[in-house]
Every structure is written in structure tokens, then in C-alpha cells.
Amino acid sequence: MYDVGILTKLRYRYVPDHIIGELLTKRWMDNAIPFAALACLIAAIELAGLNFFAIDALFDLARQLAEFGLIALGLAIVMMSGGIDLSVGSVFALSALATLICINVYEQSVFVAFLTAMAVGGLCGAINGVLIGYSRIRAFLTTLVTLIIYRSIYELVFAKFSTAIMATMADSPTWDFLGYGTLFAVPVSFGIALIIAIGWHVVLSRMRFGWRLQAVGGARRSAFNAGIDVSLTIFSAYTASGLLCAVAGFLMAARLGSTGTDTGVGLEVQALTAVVLGGISLGGGRGSVSKASMGAIFVLVLTNGLISLGVTGPTASLILGLVLITAVYLDVRWLKNREKLLRSVYISPAYAQLPDLAKSRSDLGRTFEINDRLRSVEVIGLGEIESPEDVILDDNDDLYCGTRNGDIIRFFAPDYKRQELFAHIGGQPLGLAFDRIGNLIVCVAGMGLYQVAQDRIVSKLTDETNRSLTSIVDDSQLRLADDLDIAPDGRIFFSEATVRYGMHDWPVDALESRGNGRIICYDPTKGTTRTEIRGLIFPNGVCMCEDGQSFIYAETWACRITRYWFDGPKKGKSESVVENLPGYPDNINRASDGGFWLALVGMRSPALDLALRMPGFRRRMARQVARDNWIFPNINTGCIVKFTPQGEVVETLWDLGGINHPMVTSMREHKGCLFIGGISNNRIGRYTLERGRSDWTGMSSYWGRK
Structure with missing residues (x-):
């Protein structure tokens, strides 16, 4: 039998390789390279002994950053929309010139000068x-054309007013305060720029305009098809860029009190270097205020450092150009290979060892012998429904199931030939349960926990839980809520199979076989949601025990059933019920004799059992082999298992040939019959039990109703 060393077992069980992939999914990871480059630059400047970060130097740097950072932010907004603005330097210069003409030549107030600058930049x-x-x-x-036009206008106007600007100095305390004053030991201009940056951060990350801007930049045609006014969004982005350049020009005029023929020359190259180096995508659709700010700091520190070293003129421009082309190269390569890199490191198989399968069958005895008892199952709704993952019946014997289209269908008793659309939810309904008053509670893939009231009004109960302190991904949002049951006091316990993958990526979670799942409790009386159990291996079926203080749950890829006490003297304790099942357990529901029905969605295979003990092999397979050729769990053939509360398997039901019910994900006992659902089926099965109780229903078992 294949086995690995103890170090390999420990390494793949406890070393959190998946953290690397989860870090790469975070948006702020795009800042890692520019942040590292900035840190190296600062370290180099310190080692050169330039005394670059003295208090006076830092104040001067902060004032420059206020101006240059706003220009970089304006360009970043345009680039996020999928465009580019080469005229930012000329707009900056024109706005500064308009400000000085108002202040020095026409002796207008600071407020009038500010409005004039904003009008010029906005226009x-x-x-x-x-x-x-x-x-x-x-x-x-x-x-490129407007850069030339705006620069020409600047030179024409500057030639006319340059002497008057130089000959007059504004006598205004407010003007001096804006240029050189401090507030709480922070330069005023830097504080203004910081407030503007925070405001734009809120707009870009939390408001509708920011979402539309990135949608337009990411896929313009798709944004248009989604109803976004693309032209207005692009217009707004360029107008915002002009206004930010105007504020920067106004602050520069206050700081220097003059302007020259070279004001703003080459500034577009510096700004472009800053935003690309900061991680703003040239392709659009990706960026943030923090990225633009980080790039601006890098360029300013580099430029001032070169000046301190005596490197000016063409040499400094050459260095800046090399930095720009390097940043562009890295951006293009990162965009091209990011998804490929993410796929290669995100999937992180763990070491998992199931007991020997042959030994398991020997221990369980003859109960798992293959039979065709489900061959005679009665078929309901053949070809009329898709993916009835779970089924349930109400007090009137009507049958309910979810479908792939996001609907809940009701079949009317007694023959179940007539049906209707009971409710439309949107996402695919998975687990179903009725509460005490007859509301249908539903786990919806990708959406969370929902309620369909008796009047058919659909409402969301919860779609998030408390976030784990150690989780890299945001595990507060529910990704794959899949089965549930309700305690006597109304609390709803439901399973979330995995926090790392969506519904259609369940095979990838199987490949990992890591504890990505959890059991969550929603308390309707308090309106609170909290995680009850963490670290489960694809938890699926949840079924309340008759003591009202515990429930049992299935872990699909671990092939086991466990009992957990959520109340009473054993609160918080777990106990194994069934270990080493020969198949993958899915939904669990009560039986009329006090036992439980369990669906095995598929049977184990020696190849996958062996691969689970070879995490390195599974990692290489995920990286080097096409996904269609991965080793996946077999879900084509399953069965229904009946076991006692003590874990003894007493009965199995098969349809080996898959003629009437090819696969099983759920079953409900109701008045002597077993109603069977399957997520890959286009039908519901009804099987008449040999020893079923004609007076027993799930509603009576849970809520005492006849």
C-alpha cells in the first residue's frame, strides 16, 4: 500500500499553502511590487546619506506630493475608464497661470482665483x-493634440502677462497660509490633497460612479449592454481629471507665487510613470487611489533623489523613461500571466487518508451488497424539471423541489402529475425545510439562506456570517450554502460546503480535500448569524436529532457522519456516528423508525483514495493537466443508506443500472414512501417502502402536526 513519510503528512496537513493563492486574489496585492520598489528606493537613498528625510525636506516633499499626487489621481481615473490623458501637464500649467493672473495681475480674492482655476481645468x-x-x-x-493646443495657449497668455505676474506679489494671509502654512503640523496643501484623495477613494470603491467607471474600463461593450451610459462616464472621467489638475495648479501657484515657460513640461510622462508603476492598468478597469498615490510618491522620491545626487537634465529623463518602460512591461506581463499564476498556486491539496475501502466493506457486512431495489421507482416530472437537488412535502402531501433555473416547483398530490411554479428565487435552491408555521426555508447556492412564506413572498434571511480572524479571503459572505435543518426553538443550522469555491467548482474542492467548509447557525428571533463549526471537509447533509439538542452532519469528501451537540450538557462536543463510508454522503433526513436516511451521491474509487494520500501528485495534476482529465469523485452511481442513531447501517437501496434514478442527492420519507431527488437528474423518484408507516410525515415528526 502506498504511504508517505511523516514529514510529508505534516507538511500537507498543516502548512497553509492555500494562503499564497488567497493573497494573490486580493486587490491590494497589486500594490506589493510598487510598495517593495518604494521601500528599496527609500533604503537606497538612506544608504547614500543624502539626509533626504529631514523635517524640512519632508515638508517640501509633502507639498510637492499634494500637487503631483492630484495630477496622478486625475490620470488614474481616466485610465481606469480605459483611456489616457496626455494633456494633464498643460492643463496643470494653464490652471496655475489663470490663478496667478487673478491674484497678482487683477488682485482678485483667493476664492475668485480658485473658481477661475477650476473653470479653466474643468473646461x-x-x-x-x-x-x-x-x-x-x-x-x-x-x-496628444489637446496637449499641444493647451500648451500653445499657455505660452501665448504667459508671454502677455509674465512681467505683471513677476512684478507683483499677492498680499493675502490666506494665500500665504495655503502656500506655506501648516495645520496640526501638516502642510495645508497636503491636508487638502489628502481630503480629496479620501473622497475619491470612497467614490471609486463604494459608490455607483466608481463601479461604472471600472465596468466601462474593463469591458466597454458589456457595460453598455448592462445599461451604463458609457459616453457620460468617459466624459465625467476626463472632466474630473481636468478639475484635479486645476486644484494641483492652484496649490502650486500658492506655493511658488510664480510660473515659468517650463511649468508642466514633461509632467505627463512623470504622471504616467507614477500611475503605471503604482499598478493602474493600461488596459483599464483596474486601479485605486492608493495605487496612484504610491506611484506618485515613488516618482517624487526618485526625482528629488536624483536632483540631490546632481543628476539632472537628459540623464534624469532617461532614468525616468527606463522606469516607465519597465513598469509598462511588468504591467503587461502581470495582466497576461496573473490568472495563470493564480490557477497554479490557488489549488492547495491537503493530505487525506481514508481507511482501506475493502476493509470498510468487510466491516459493514452484507448491508452494502449491490441490489436493484430502486429499479422499480415511480418517476415524477420526467423531463419537466432540472436538478431537483432536494425534495420535501408539506401537510397537504404536496411535493416541492428546486430547479437549476432558480425556481421552486410544487407538484400536487395525490398523483403528482399537476405542477406549478411555487416561487422564483434566482439562484439554484439546494436544501429545503419547513419551519413550525409552514414557511419554506431554502439554502440557495451563491446567495445564502432564504425564506418563502406561505403567501409565496421570497425574503432573504442571511447571506453572511462572522468573519474568521485568520482568514485571508472574506469568508463572511456565503458562497455555497447547501443543506439545513431547524431546531425546536426555531434556530436554523445549515452547512456551507466550502468558503473557497462556488457551486460549479465542487470538484476542485474535492481535489483539495481540505477543511474549507463549516456549519452556520441563524437565529430568526435575534436576526443573528454565526459560525458554529469550522474546518469541515465539504459538509453537506444536516439533520436534527430527536433530542432537540444535537444534529448529525455529513462530510462528503471525508466519507463520514458526525453528531454535534449545540445545546444541553454536552454542548459543543462532537461524536463520530459512521466512519469510512464506501461512498460520498450527501443529504440526511429522518426515518419513521427513529433512524436516518442518507444519500450517497457517488461511490469511492481506489484511484482517488490513493490520490488523496498523494497531495504532491494532485498539485502537479492541477497545474499540468487539463481540468477535464483530473481525477474526480465518481457521482454517476450512488445509493440510499439507512442507519440507526448509533451508526449501524441496516439497509441500502440501489439502482445499479441507473435506469429510473441514476444518481441520488436527497430523499424524504413521507407516508410509507421515499421521495428521491438528484442534482443531475431530470425527475423525482417515489419508492414504496416495504415497512414504511403510512401515518408518518416529516412535519409531524418535527412539529407534532398530523
Whole structure:
């Protein structure tokens, strides 16, 4: 028998390899490279002994960052929309010139000067927005032309007013305060820029405009088809860029009190270097304020460091150009290979060892001998429904099931030939249960826990739980709630099979066989949700025990059934009920004799059992082999198992040929019959039990109703 060393077992059980992949999924990971580059640059400057970070130098750097950071932010907003703005330097210069003309030449108030600068910057940005957003001229060509036009206007106006600007100095305490003042030991201009940056962070990450901006940048046609006004969004992005450049020009005018022929020259290259180096995608649809700010800091520190070292002119421009082309290369390569890298490291198989399968069958005796007892099952709704993963019956003997289309269908007793759409939820309904007053509680894949009231009104109960302190991914959101049961006091316990994968990626979770699942409790009286049990291997079926203080649950890939006490003297304790099943357990429900019915969705295979003890092999398979050729659990043939509360298997039902009921994910006993569901089926089965009780129903067992 294949086995591995103790170090390999420990390494794949306890070393959290999956953290690497989860880190790469985080949006802030795009900042890792620019942050590392900035840290190395700062370290190099310190080692050079330039005394670059003295208090006075830091104050001057903060004032420069206030201006340059706003320009970089404006360009970042445009690039997030899928465009580019090469005119930011010229708009910046024009706004600074307009401010100084108002202050120094016409002796207007600071407020009037600010409004003038904003009008100039906003007009320039709006012109770009109209040409690109509404006239649909290419952004690169448009802003290259407007760069020349705005620069020409600047030079013409500067030539006329330069002498008057230089000859007059504004006598305004407010003007001086904006240029050189501090507030709480922070330069005023830096504080203004910081407030603006925080505001834009909220807009881009929390508000509708930010979502639309990234949607337009990521896929313009798809955004249009989704109902987004693409032209208006692009226009707004360029207008915002112009306004931010205007604020930067206004602050620069306050700091220097003058302007020159070279103001803003080459600034577009510096800003472009900053945003690309910060991680703003050239392809659009990706970016943030923090990325733009980090890139701006890097470029400013690099530029000022070169000046301190005496590197100026063409050499400094050459270095900045090399940094830009390197940043562009890294951005293109990262966009191209990010998903490939993520796929290669995200799947993280754990070491798992199931007991020998042959030994298991010997221990369980003849109860698992294959039979065709389900061959005679009566078929309900053949070809009329898809994916009835779970089924349930009400007090009127009507039958309910979910479908792949997000519907809950009701079949009317007694012959179940007539049906109706009971409710439309949207996501695929999985686990079903009736509460005490007859509301249907539903686990919905990708959506959470929902309720369908007796008047058919659908409402969300919960779609999140408390987040784990040690989790990298946001595990507060429910991804795959799949089965549930209700305690006598109304608390709902439901399983979430995995926090790492969605419904259609269940085979990948099987490949990992890691404790990605959990049991969650929702308390309707308090409206609270909390995680009850963590670290389960694809928990699936949940069934309340008759003591009202415990429930049993299945772990599919671990092939075991466990009992857990949520109340009473044994609260918080677990106890094994059935170990080493020959198949993969799914839903569990009560039987009329006090036992439990269990669905085995598929049977174990020696190949997969062996692969579970070879995590390195599974890792290489996930990286090097096409997904269609991976070793997956077999879910084509399963059966129904009946076991006692003590874990003794007493009966099995098979349809070996898969003629009437090819696979099983759930079953419900009701008045002497067993109603059978299967997520890959297009029918529901009804099997008449040999020793079934014609007076027993699930509703009476749970709530005492006849």
C-alpha cells in the first residue's frame, strides 16, 4: 500500500499553502511590487546619506506630493475608464497661470482665483471628454493634440502677462497660509490633497460612479449592454481629471507665487510613470487611489533623489523613461500571466487518508451488497424539471423541489402529475425545510439562506456570517450554502460546503480535500448569524436529532457522519456516528423508525483514495493537466443508506443500472414512501417502502402536526 513519510503528512496537513493563492486574489496585492520598489528606493537613498528625510525636506516633499499626487489621481481615473490623458501637464500649467493672473495681475480674492482655476481645468477636461466620450475619437490622439493646443495657449497668455505676474506679489494671509502654512503640523496643501484623495477613494470603491467607471474600463461593450451610459462616464472621467489638475495648479501657484515657460513640461510622462508603476492598468478597469498615490510618491522620491545626487537634465529623463518602460512591461506581463499564476498556486491539496475501502466493506457486512431495489421507482416530472437537488412535502402531501433555473416547483398530490411554479428565487435552491408555521426555508447556492412564506413572498434571511480572524479571503459572505435543518426553538443550522469555491467548482474542492467548509447557525428571533463549526471537509447533509439538542452532519469528501451537540450538557462536543463510508454522503433526513436516511451521491474509487494520500501528485495534476482529465469523485452511481442513531447501517437501496434514478442527492420519507431527488437528474423518484408507516410525515415528526 502506498504511504508517505511523516514529514510529508505534516507538511500537507498543516502548512497553509492555500494562503499564497488567497493573497494573490486580493486587490491590494497589486500594490506589493510598487510598495517593495518604494521601500528599496527609500533604503537606497538612506544608504547614500543624502539626509533626504529631514523635517524640512519632508515638508517640501509633502507639498510637492499634494500637487503631483492630484495630477496622478486625475490620470488614474481616466485610465481606469480605459483611456489616457496626455494633456494633464498643460492643463496643470494653464490652471496655475489663470490663478496667478487673478491674484497678482487683477488682485482678485483667493476664492475668485480658485473658481477661475477650476473653470479653466474643468473646461479643458470637458473638451477632452466630449471629443473622446461623445465623438469617440481615440484618447491617445485626442489628448496628444489637446496637449499641444493647451500648451500653445499657455505660452501665448504667459508671454502677455509674465512681467505683471513677476512684478507683483499677492498680499493675502490666506494665500500665504495655503502656500506655506501648516495645520496640526501638516502642510495645508497636503491636508487638502489628502481630503480629496479620501473622497475619491470612497467614490471609486463604494459608490455607483466608481463601479461604472471600472465596468466601462474593463469591458466597454458589456457595460453598455448592462445599461451604463458609457459616453457620460468617459466624459465625467476626463472632466474630473481636468478639475484635479486645476486644484494641483492652484496649490502650486500658492506655493511658488510664480510660473515659468517650463511649468508642466514633461509632467505627463512623470504622471504616467507614477500611475503605471503604482499598478493602474493600461488596459483599464483596474486601479485605486492608493495605487496612484504610491506611484506618485515613488516618482517624487526618485526625482528629488536624483536632483540631490546632481543628476539632472537628459540623464534624469532617461532614468525616468527606463522606469516607465519597465513598469509598462511588468504591467503587461502581470495582466497576461496573473490568472495563470493564480490557477497554479490557488489549488492547495491537503493530505487525506481514508481507511482501506475493502476493509470498510468487510466491516459493514452484507448491508452494502449491490441490489436493484430502486429499479422499480415511480418517476415524477420526467423531463419537466432540472436538478431537483432536494425534495420535501408539506401537510397537504404536496411535493416541492428546486430547479437549476432558480425556481421552486410544487407538484400536487395525490398523483403528482399537476405542477406549478411555487416561487422564483434566482439562484439554484439546494436544501429545503419547513419551519413550525409552514414557511419554506431554502439554502440557495451563491446567495445564502432564504425564506418563502406561505403567501409565496421570497425574503432573504442571511447571506453572511462572522468573519474568521485568520482568514485571508472574506469568508463572511456565503458562497455555497447547501443543506439545513431547524431546531425546536426555531434556530436554523445549515452547512456551507466550502468558503473557497462556488457551486460549479465542487470538484476542485474535492481535489483539495481540505477543511474549507463549516456549519452556520441563524437565529430568526435575534436576526443573528454565526459560525458554529469550522474546518469541515465539504459538509453537506444536516439533520436534527430527536433530542432537540444535537444534529448529525455529513462530510462528503471525508466519507463520514458526525453528531454535534449545540445545546444541553454536552454542548459543543462532537461524536463520530459512521466512519469510512464506501461512498460520498450527501443529504440526511429522518426515518419513521427513529433512524436516518442518507444519500450517497457517488461511490469511492481506489484511484482517488490513493490520490488523496498523494497531495504532491494532485498539485502537479492541477497545474499540468487539463481540468477535464483530473481525477474526480465518481457521482454517476450512488445509493440510499439507512442507519440507526448509533451508526449501524441496516439497509441500502440501489439502482445499479441507473435506469429510473441514476444518481441520488436527497430523499424524504413521507407516508410509507421515499421521495428521491438528484442534482443531475431530470425527475423525482417515489419508492414504496416495504415497512414504511403510512401515518408518518416529516412535519409531524418535527412539529407534532398530523
